[in-house]
Amino acid sequence: MAVAVRHFKLTVEYEGTKFAGFQWQKDQRTVQGELEKTIAKVMQEPIRILGAGRTDAGVHATGQVIKFQTCNGIPVDRIPYALNAEMPSDIRIRRAEKTSAEFHPRYDAKSRRYAYLIDNKRFPSVLLRRVATHVPQRLDADRMQLAADYLVGTHNFASFEAAGSDRTGSSVRDLTLFRVRRDGSRIRMGVVANAFLYKMVRNMVGTLIQVGMGRVPSEHVGEIIESCNRKMAGPTAPPQGLCLVKVSY
Structure with a gap:
């Protein structure tokens, strides 16, 4: 039986002080890198995220939006709790919502x-x-x-x-x-x-x-x-x- 792929939209808050920016960079600590690593650990599968904005080093966010997909069956209302338990102290998931496969946090933003x-x-x-x-x-x-x-x-x-x-x-x-x-x-x-x-x-x-x-x-x-x-x-x-x-x- 095929496992259904589910798509989630997360609202993310972070303090940008100790990050080299949002976007993944080799050998640098980035918001994307920490999010992908932590979500992968919780979902127990490789994860790649899409983000609404590529904030620079030192820039903060209270309303960054990301999307990821997973085959994990975790209930959507448990996602913030599960992820925040593993997140570094300068990142927090504020909200999790189900979304569609077509949704793109950057290109669909108004x-x-x-x-x-x-x-x-x-x-x-x-x-x-x-x-x-x-x-x-x-x-x-x-x-x-x-x-x-x-x-x-x-x-x-x-x-x-x-x-x-x-x-x-x-x-x-x-x-x-x-x-x-x-x-x-x-x-x-x-x-x-x-x-x-x-x-x-x-x-x-x-x-x-x-x-x-x-x-x-x-x-x-x-x-x-x-x-x-x-x-x-x-x-x-x-x-x-x-x-x-x-x-x-």
């Missing part, structure tokens, strides 16, 4: 939401050092929001794509939300788009930090977009402030 956190005071917080970027100079969040407004819409975001991208298609993306707000000594940013270019969020944040410092006028962001020139945009913001919050389908 949008991704990222958050970026800045610790904006003179001396950095010890407790935030792994999950926030420290900027000692006070930032003008209102000016940053004015600049962020230029980024909302359908644009060619080539100016915010880092070198080393393996992109083969268009660099046009539809960015539907970019919010910047001050929360005491913290600057919180939230950005949503149908998809992002390589290091696009961190390059946009790096540009907005320059605006917040008063080094670049808010309206200059529109010119940066039109230029399609990476050299026109600001530096790449550090990875630790960035978190993949949600992937929507």
